[in-house]
Amino acid sequence: MTITTNLHLSSPSLPLVSIAEATHAGEIECIHGLSLQPDRQLFIIQIDTGEDLSEERLVTLDEVVEVTTLGQSSGKMIFKLTVELNEKIADAFDGSTDGALMDSILVTSEGWYEEKLFKDYTALKEFQSTCEENGITVEIIALTHDSMSFEDDSPYGLTERQHEALSLALSRGYYERPRKTTAEELADELGISQPSMSDLLRRGERQLLTATLDSCGYIKTLSR
Known part of the structure; x- marks a missing residue:
């Protein structure tokens, strides 16, 4: 049995939230994330071209270590960011949680909205516990299971x-x-x-x- 969930993750220390708050729309899209070091994460994000956000402005944000503009596509600017993680958040991002990201992450001032796939309810529970132990609140917005795998x-x-x-x-x-x-x-x-x-x-x-x-x-x- 596989479990597909729509989740809302919230914490004042979640990365990228400060960037979403700096936009007029109040949201950005994260299309990729990669752990570089225990306390650093690489993100690929998309921001509407109408937003007044540049490399120079992004790098002034406290959590952002490095910014590279990758280009423009479908009315969006694409940036590669290296972000320094809060210690608690770094523990939650250490790769020990068992969940596959199904789509890009919508980042807003209220946190992250993402779709994840888990192999079973135990894996989902472990993910929730790891997040909550590190100060990240997990709200399950929707949950479905794949009956074909039973x-x-x-x-x-x-x-x-x-x-x-x-x-x-x-x-x-x-x-x-x-x-x-x-x-x-x-x-x-x-x-x-x-x-x-x-x-x-x-x-x-x-x-x-x-x-x-x-x-x-x-x-x-x-x-x-």
């Missing part, structure tokens, strides 16, 4: 929907004490009603218990 032989006889609901609940801390989320919040992420979510969890839990206990012979023993 294995024909579902583990423990779970249906695809039960597996999805249980995986999401586990990744969000639903089974922790105290609970970190509610069935209603999980339902919102899957785009279903709260009763439907509760039913999926209940049926999935019963199927897991039946499959695991019956495989050990416990149910048959107790039923004698």
Whole structure:
């Protein structure tokens, strides 16, 4: 199962936000990012040609170390920037998070808006945890999964929907004490009603218990 997410990342220390704030439109597009050193990142950004931003002005921003103009395309100026990262942000950008960027990043004064692909809910949860541990708030705007990648032989006889609901609940801390989320919040992420979510969890839990206990012979023993 693969998970496609639309995310909003926010932190006062996120790189490029100061550049977006300097534009009339209040936004820029980041089309590529590459880690150069633990505390430095290279970005390729696009800015509308109507904006009064040049190499000279960009390099005066505190976070920007170096600027190179790459050219112009489709009404946008393209710049290569070397940016110095805040220590916390550098920890979040160390490459340990497991998520593939699906499209360019929209950078605004409110943070980053990006689409990422994760292999499963566990990878998504790890990404969220790493960001939040380093002062970056992660808001999931939209979430979908690729049902074509679900294995024909579902583990423990779970249906695809039960597996999805249980995986999401586990990744969000639903089974922790105290609970970190509610069935209603999980339902919102899957785009279903709260009763439907509760039913999926209940049926999935019963199927897991039946499959695991019956495989050990416990149910048959107790039923004698």
